Amino acid sequence: MTASILTVDDSASIRLTTRVALSNAGYQITEAVDGLDGIAKLNAGQFDLVVTDLNMPNMDGLTMIRELRKLPAHMGVPVIFLTTESDNDLKQQAKAAGATGWLTKPFDPESLVKIVKKVLGR
Amino acid sequence: MSFPDPIAVFRTEAAELLEQVEAGLLDLNVNLGDKDQIDAVFRGLHTLKGSGAMFGFEALAAFTHHCETAFDRVRKGEVPATQALVTAVLGAKDHMRALVETPAGDHEATSEALLATLRNAVEGSGSGSGATSSAASGPAQILYKIHFGLPQNSMANGTNPLPLLDELRDLGECRIVADRSAIPSLDVLFPTDLHISWDVELLTTQPRSAIDDVFIFVMDDMELEITTVEAPAPVAAAPVKSAPAGAAVEAAPAPAVTQQQAVAPAAAPAPAVPTEAKQNKASENVRVPAEKLDELMDRVGELVIAQSRLSQLAGGSGDLQLRAVSEDVERLSGELRDTMMVLRMVPVAHLFSRFRRLVHDLAHETGKTIELVTEGESTEVDKSVIERLADPLVHLVRNSCDHGLETPEERIAAGKPAAGRIFLSARQQAGEVIITIKDDGRGINKERVRAKAESSGLIAANASLSEQELYQLIFQPGFSTASQVTNLSGRGVGMDVVKRTIDALRGTINVASHTGTGSEISLAIPLTLAIIDGLLVRVGAGRYVLPLSAVEECLELSIEDDMRSRGRSFISLRDSLVPFIRLRDLFRTGTKPDPFQKVVVISTGSERVGLVVDQIIGDHQTVIKAMSKLHHDVATFSGATILGDGDVALILDVGHLVAEGQQQEAHLRAAG
Numbered sequence: 001m002t003a004s005i006l007t008v009d010d011s012a013s014i015r016l017t018t019r020v021a022l023s024n025a026g027y028q029i030t031e032a033v034d035g036l037d038g039i040a041k042l043n044a045g046q047f048d049l050v051v052t053d054l055n056m057p058n059m060d061g062l063t064m065i066r067e068l069r070k071l072p073a074h075m076g077v078p079v080i081f082l083t084t085e086s087d088n089d090l091k092q093q094a095k096a097a098g099a100t101g102w103l104t105k106p107f108d109p110e111s112l113v114k115i116v117k118k119v120l121g122r
Numbered sequence: 123m124s125f126p127d128p129i130a131v132f133r134t135e136a137a138e139l140l141e142q143v144e145a146g147l148l149d150l151n152v153n154l155g156d157k158d159q160i161d162a163v164f165r166g167l168h169t170l171k172g173s174g175a176m177f178g179f180e181a182l183a184a185f186t187h188h189c190e191t192a193f194d195r196v197r198k199g200e201v202p203a204t205q206a207l208v209t210a211v212l213g214a215k216d217h218m219r220a221l222v223e224t225p226a227g228d229h230e231a232t233s234e235a236l237l238a239t240l241r242n243a244v245e246g247s248g249s250g251s252g253a254t255s256s257a258a259s260g261p262a263q264i265l266y267k268i269h270f271g272l273p274q275n276s277m278a279n280g281t282n283p284l285p286l287l288d289e290l291r292d293l294g295e296c297r298i299v300a301d302r303s304a305i306p307s308l309d310v311l312f313p314t315d316l317h318i319s320w321d322v323e324l325l326t327t328q329p330r331s332a333i334d335d336v337f338i339f340v341m342d343d344m345e346l347e348i349t350t351v352e353a354p355a356p357v358a359a360a361p362v363k364s365a366p367a368g369a370a371v372e373a374a375p376a377p378a379v380t381q382q383q384a385v386a387p388a389a390a391p392a393p394a395v396p397t398e399a400k401q402n403k404a405s406e407n408v409r410v411p412a413e414k415l416d417e418l419m420d421r422v423g424e425l426v427i428a429q430s431r432l433s434q435l436a437g438g439s440g441d442l443q444l445r446a447v448s449e450d451v452e453r454l455s456g457e458l459r460d461t462m463m464v465l466r467m468v469p470v471a472h473l474f475s476r477f478r479r480l481v482h483d484l485a486h487e488t489g490k491t492i493e494l495v496t497e498g499e500s501t502e503v504d505k506s507v508i509e510r511l512a513d514p515l516v517h518l519v520r521n522s523c524d525h526g527l528e529t530p531e532e533r534i535a536a537g538k539p540a541a542g543r544i545f546l547s548a549r550q551q552a553g554e555v556i557i558t559i560k561d562d563g564r565g566i567n568k569e570r571v572r573a574k575a576e577s578s579g580l581i582a583a584n585a586s587l588s589e590q591e592l593y594q595l596i597f598q599p600g601f602s603t604a605s606q607v608t609n610l611s612g613r614g615v616g617m618d619v620v621k622r623t624i625d626a627l628r629g630t631i632n633v634a635s636h637t638g639t640g641s642e643i644s645l646a647i648p649l650t651l652a653i654i655d656g657l658l659v660r661v662g663a664g665r666y667v668l669p670l671s672a673v674e675e676c677l678e679l680s681i682e683d684d685m686r687s688r689g690r691s692f693i694s695l696r697d698s699l700v701p702f703i704r705l706r707d708l709f710r711t712g713t714k715p716d717p718f719q720k721v722v723v724i725s726t727g728s729e730r731v732g733l734v735v736d737q738i739i740g741d742h743q744t745v746i747k748a749m750s751k752l753h754h755d756v757a758t759f760s761g762a763t764i765l766g767d768g769d770v771a772l773i774l775d776v777g778h779l780v781a782e783g784q785q786q787e788a789h790l791r792a793a794g
Contacts, residue, residue, distance in 0.1 A: 069278065075314060078280030100280035101339035119339075121285025 003120055004028040004045070008038035008052035008064065009082070018051060021109030022116065035059025039067055042074055049120055050079045051103075051112075054090060062090075062097050069098040078119045082107070132173055134409065136182075136222045139173075141475065142166045143215055147208050148478045154203045163211070164193040170218065172297045172323075182221040185233050189214050192244050206243040209486075212479075214240060263294070263327055264350055270337065271319030271345040278314040281340055287320070289336040294326025319345065412505065415466060422455075422462045423653060423745035429455040430743065430766035459653055459743065466506070467649075470548045470557070471499035473508050477519055477546060484523040491530055491540055492523055497547035503555045507647055510627055511557065514620040518559045518643055519544065521617070526563035526641055536638065538562065554629075554671070555649055560642040566635040571595055593633035597621035628760050630726060630777050646726075656744035656763070658771065659722060660737040662711025665771040667744050667763055672776040674723040674730065676738055681717060691786065693721060693732055701787040702732030703779060708758070724776050731783030733774070746773060 005027045007018045019029045030045065032038040034056040042050070050068070054061035061081055068074050078100040083091050091102060103115050143166040150159040167190040174183040189211050195201045214236045221229055268290070272283055290296050298320055305317040324333070333348060334341065429451050436448030474496045485492040503511075527533075527542035534540055545560040568589070575581045575595045587595075595601060599618040624631050627647050635641035648654070648669075656667035679693070679702075692699045702721055706713065713736075721732040746761045753759075760775040 075278055076280055076282075078282070095343070098275075098279045118285065118289065119280070119282075121282055121288060 002026060002028045003048040004030065005049045005051060005116070006030045006032060006038065006041055006045075006047045008032040008035065008050065008056070008061070010034055010053065010056045014053065014082070017109065018112060021112050022051075024109075025113045025116070027116070035061060035064035035067075038064050039071075042068060042071065047074070047077060049116060050077055051082070051116070052079060053082050054094060062093055065094060065097040065099050080115060080119060129178075132179070133222055135173060136170055137219070139166045139170045140215055140219055140222075143170070144212065144479055145475055147212050147215070148482055150203055151205065151208045151482065154205070154208075160193065160197050160203060164190065164197050167193055172295070174222075179222065179225050181225060181229060181233070182218060185214070185221060185229075185237070186218055188237050188240060189218075192240055195244070201244055204243060207240075210236070210240045210243040212482075263325055266322075266324045266326065266330070266333060267349045267351055268322040268324060268333065269319065269345075269347040270322070272316050272340055273343045274315045274317070276340060276343075277316045283316065283318070283320075286336055286340075287322075290322055290324055290333070293328045293332055293336075294324055296325075297323040415505070419462055419466065422459055425455050426459060426653065426743050426745050427764050427766070431768070432766075434766040456743065463504070463653070466504050467502035468505050468508055469500050469502050470508065470555075473512060473515070474499050474546055474548070476512070477515070480516060480519060481523060481544060484520065488524060488527075489529065490523070490527055490542055492527060493541050493543045495543055495545045497545065498549045501548040501550055501555060503548075503647070504649060507555075507627060507649070510623060511645070511647065514623045514645070515546075515557070515559070517617065517620050519546070522559055522561040522563065522641070526561040526565075528564050532564075536564075550649070551646075554646045557645045557647065558642060559645075560640060562640040565637040565639060566593060566596070566633070566641050567637070568592055568635075574601065590633065593635065594631075596633070597631065628775070628777070654744050654746060656742045656773065657722065658739040658742040658765075659720075659733075659735040660739055661705040661709055661735050662713040664709065664711070665739065665765065665769065666705070666735075667742060667771050667773045668722060668724060668733070669744075669773070669776060670741065672724045672726065674725050677721045677723065677732075679719040679721045679734055695723065695730075695732075699787075700730050700732050701783040702734055703783055703786070704734045706734065706736065724780065726777055726780045729780050729784055731780045733779065742771075744773065 005022055007015055007022070007029060008031075009015050009018070010033055015031050015033075019031065022029055030041055030047070032041045035052075036059045038050070038052060039059070052061045052064060056064075059067075065079055065081070068077070068079065079098065080101045080103055081094050081099050082105050083094070083102050084105050094102065101115060101119050103112060143163050146159045146163040146166065150156055150163065153159070167186055171183050171186040171190055174180075174186060192201075192207065192211070196203050196207070201207075217229070217232055217236050220227070220232075272281060273279075276283075287296075287298055290298075299322075301319045301321060302317070304319065305311065311317075326332070330348065330350075337344060337346060429448075432448050433452055436445045439445075477496070478494055481492050481494040484490075522544050523542075527544070528536065528538075530540040533542060543562050545558065547558045547560075549556050571592055572581075572587075575592075575598075576583050578601070580595055580598055580601070581587065597617045597620060601617065621631060624645055624647070629645055629647035632644040632646070633641065634644075648671075655670040657670050657673050659666050659668060677693070677695075691702050691704070693702055694700075700723060706715060716736040720735050720738050722735060722738065723730055723732045725731075742763075742765070744763045747763060749756065749759065749762055757778045758775055759772040760778075761773045762770050763773060765771050
């Protein structure tokens with residue numbers, strides 16, 4: 001069964017990069033443009049993994065992770081967030097909010113696939 | 123309850139693993155391409171190595187590692203399985219047993235010699251591919267001991283611990299034990315919380331940073347201890363130096379075993395579960411020391427005795443309530459006895475399996491081709507009987523291999539297939555188990571048996587003997603017809619030991635042989651030695667027990683019949699004459715016979731004899747007690763039992779009495 005992944009990012013180019021990389025790796029991709037959209041998409045479906053940016057309009061990544069963990073149906077869903085090297089403080093906050101792992105920007109498609117595989121397991 | 127000694131548990135496990143390995147090797151010997159057996163042997167060695175290291179059997183782990191590596195290469199198709207390899211690993215397996223039993227002993231020289239043989243066996247198969255890289259040149263393997271626990275909420279936050287374990291497995295050979303001790307009771311357990319921590323032994327060439335990478339996302343919040351233990355294969359260095367070309371065995375780098383994970387032994391020191399839900403069947407069993415079973419058996423025996431006392435008391439009183447209770451107790455103790463019996467029964471498969479090795483070795487030593495065919499392995503026999511059967515069977519199988527079977531040349535000349543066959547079978551018949559050892563060899567040479575018996579003074583010259591009597595001579599002490607004494611048999615010791623052991627088990631031996639087509643020795647052994655259903659009889663003032671399984675029927679012997687027989691001691695039973703023995707005379711009771719005596723007809727297979735008794739009292743659950751050493755050579759009785767009223771009744775030895783009766787018959791016939 002193909003794992004289904006939700007990518008949440010306000011940047012279209014990042015959404016495209018992640019879509020291409022993860023589709024090529026055989027995953028089913030759904031996209032959301034911000035946190036609110038992300039929660040809406042989550043409620044409309046079932047996902048094995050969420051990849052999200054942190055800085056987004058309407059609802060930021062941190063809030064979305066916190067909201068998501070409150071939804072019983074998505075409680076244990078792994079969440080990978082995208083962050084930058086410099087922002088260690090934000091990383092700690094995201095972890096505290098219930099994120100599973102992270103990927104440092106800028107990233108190449110291979111390392112994204114590697115992280116996704118690591119979190120999803122075999 | 124205390125936990126069992128983990129070392130003892132490991133030893134038991136190791137013995138089983140070694141047996142599995144041996145069975146696999148022997149199967150492999152028959153069919154060298156058998157992938158399943160190659161895998162089975164590899165798995166056995168792998169688990170043995172892993173558990174060995176875990177329980178501190180370092181030398182065993184290091185030594186086994188080499189055999190495992192060799193088989194790993196066979197498994198991967200790098201080298202073929204050969205007879206030489208199987209023989210080498212069989213030899214190594216025996217050494218592993220020694221390493222398990224006496225880990226502190228000085229085994230180094232033997233280890234090296236065996237590893238050299240193993241290397242030659244692998245080399246000899248013509249594989250040079252692995253020899254290019256040796257263990258010495260590759261990165262050294264390091265054994266990491268990792269303990270880790272994840273934050274309680276990590277599963278809720280999307281961290282699945284299983285992929286982490288998988289990642290560790292990808293790094294090298296892993297032994298993973300889950301520690302469940304922190305799991306709270308069900309009423310306070312929150313399902314998404316994680317309470318399990320893990321102990322992992324990882325054997326890898328990867329650096330420590332690779333392990334850190336596994337835990338990268340949880341590193342800051344988790345509990346993680348990583349310690350490095352010494353490289354586990356110190357022995358590897360020496361042979362590599364002394365035989366650089368022979369490094370093939372060590373050549374394969376750390377096998378990344380992923381599909382079959384080291385499952386924690388059933389009773390690891392801490393209450394542990396295998397990390398995967400691969401609970402094997404064995405974990406549903408409870409291992410009980412044999413002596414505890416014996417103890418329980420003794421108690422059941424005592425209970426049966428007490429119960430029969432109760433039955434007697436209740437029977438004698440008019441109290442109906444007491445009788446009802448007594449009947450209940452009787453039924454329950456009977457059921458308890460039956461359950462106990464079943465507990466003590468073990469299949470003979472275990473016993474038979476060791477003969478495969480024996481036959482393999484014997485074939486090797488005698489230069490004969492021998493095939494062992496076993497049948498009825500699931501037949502169950504009392505544990506203590508099985509234990510005592512082992513030695514006699516070894517003698518008999520040896521004899522068949524050594525004397526019975528011809529050399530391949532002789533066999534071909536006789537128009538037989540070059541490979542000799544030995545059949546080992548077990549089946550149940552009434553209250554007995556019949557174990558048959560049959561070969562398709564040359565058969566017993568009757569003339570030679572007779573000549574030998576005459577020359578050693580066992581029988582008089584020209585004595586007339588039936589075929590069976592003649593064959594029974596081979597069980598006499600010091601008897602051997604082998605013209606050549608080999609390493610295996612022919613020293614004349616053994617067969618008499620067989621006879622003595624089977625006698626002690628209250629069993630009988632039957633020999634059949636056909637010149638040129640083979641011989642067959644059947645052992646009939648009572649299923650159990652502890653409790654039997656007996657028929658209680660009275661002779662004079664004494665009471666005696668006959669095993670009910672041997673009783674065919676009971677008749678009345680009228681005074682007229684008795685008078686008419688006039689010491690000829692035969693009764694006519696449905697047109698056949700059955701000899702009978704007056705137990706009153708045999709035991710010299712000096713009492714007057716009852717006016718209506720009874721004849722109990724007993725049999726052992728085809729032979730029958732009647733026993734004249736004064737009274738038949740009835741069924742009796744008989745707890746057999748051995749007679750003292752003082753009465754060891756009393757042949758008429760096989761044991762004693764305690765009756766309900768506390769009296770002792772002797773148990774009649776049916777085999778002996780039947781033989782006596784037949785002798786009497788032969789004697790009378792000879793006298794006309």
